[in-house]
Amino acid sequence: MNAIELRNLSKTYPLFKLDQITLDVKQGYITGLIGPNGAGKSTLISLITGLIRPDSGSIRTLGKEIPAQEVNVKERIGIVSDECFYYEHLTIREMKSMIAPFYKKWDEKQFNNYLEQFELSPKKKIEELSKGMKIKFSLAIALSHDAELLIMDEPTSGLDPVFRRELLDLLADMIQDETRSIIFSTHITTDLERIADYITFINKGRIVFNEAKDDVLERYTIVKGDMKLLDADTRRQFVGIRETAVGFEGLADNRAEAERLFGHDALLQRPSLEDLIYFTAKGEQQHA
Numbered sequence: 001m002n003a004i005e006l007r008n009l010s011k012t013y014p015l016f017k018l019d020q021i022t023l024d025v026k027q028g029y030i031t032g033l034i035g036p037n038g039a040g041k042s043t044l045i046s047l048i049t050g051l052i053r054p055d056s057g058s059i060r061t062l063g064k065e066i067p068a069q070e071v072n073v074k075e076r077i078g079i080v081s082d083e084c085f086y087y088e089h090l091t092i093r094e095m096k097s098m099i100a101p102f103y104k105k106w107d108e109k110q111f112n113n114y115l116e117q118f119e120l121s122p123k124k125k126i127e128e129l130s131k132g133m134k135i136k137f138s139l140a141i142a143l144s145h146d147a148e149l150l151i152m153d154e155p156t157s158g159l160d161p162v163f164r165r166e167l168l169d170l171l172a173d174m175i176q177d178e179t180r181s182i183i184f185s186t187h188i189t190t191d192l193e194r195i196a197d198y199i200t201f202i203n204k205g206r207i208v209f210n211e212a213k214d215d216v217l218e219r220y221t222i223v224k225g226d227m228k229l230l231d232a233d234t235r236r237q238f239v240g241i242r243e244t245a246v247g248f249e250g251l252a253d254n255r256a257e258a259e260r261l262f263g264h265d266a267l268l269q270r271p272s273l274e275d276l277i278y279f280t281a282k283g284e285q286q287h288a
Ligand SMILES: Nc1ncnc2c1ncn2[C@@H]1O[C@H](COP(=O)(O)OP(=O)(O)OP(=O)(O)O)[C@@H](O)[C@H]1O
Pocket: 013, 014, 015, 016, 035, 036, 037, 038, 039, 040, 041, 042, 043, 044
């Protein structure tokens, strides 16, 4: 089953279009959403959570049509972002008291455990929280109502490395029973290399791929070699190329083909997710 199903989803802003997005986010797994600045990640997440409305296309979250059946699904979802809509003048305890009644499965003991684990004082006002503390607070809320789907917009960007690791462990634990699902956007791609099962790459409002992480990292390859290996034909193999004084480095999207073409003349390496973003953006500049 899919936790999220998007069909031909479009949203147009004056200078940007999220264009005909069709995407399945699998239940029971962690999906990472990656892409350059302004690619449309937050817009996509806002559409999925019902914060903004699409111009066309359909959204089905946990089996329910959004926005039509939104009320039936809200309490089964946890949303984590540093831009959550809390009342700044309230304390953590007061804010929790406002939020908790909306959730049938609210677990007060669990919430208090998370506050302790995250070192958050219930007496602190929301306006006094740092960016990282706000993320921790919204995470404590999301994890205390037994959410089946966690949707997170750059949850790790404001967190220190120690807590980031702890959060990743927490997320990995959360999906152990294979009924819960997590989608999160981030620029810290090493976090996804650590825990994501699937990667959705979005660029300029379009999906570049939505695939199992291991398949992606197997399919693409970094090729390093001498400039004399590059001609009009071989250049076509590359998503993007970086030329240096001593040679070139490029990303090819077909490892088998690159091996056939370059054989032992070039060095082929497994790419990182960051390489995929970097070379895709670079390729666009080169083809522009
Ligand atoms: N309310 C809005 N009105 C007009 N344009 C908008 C609005 N919200 C987003 N955009 C535009 O949509 C595009 C995608 O923005 P979005 O925030 O979804 O990107 P992103 O991938 O999350 O980027 P980043 O990695 O920088 O956070 C940008 O060009 C942005 O300016």
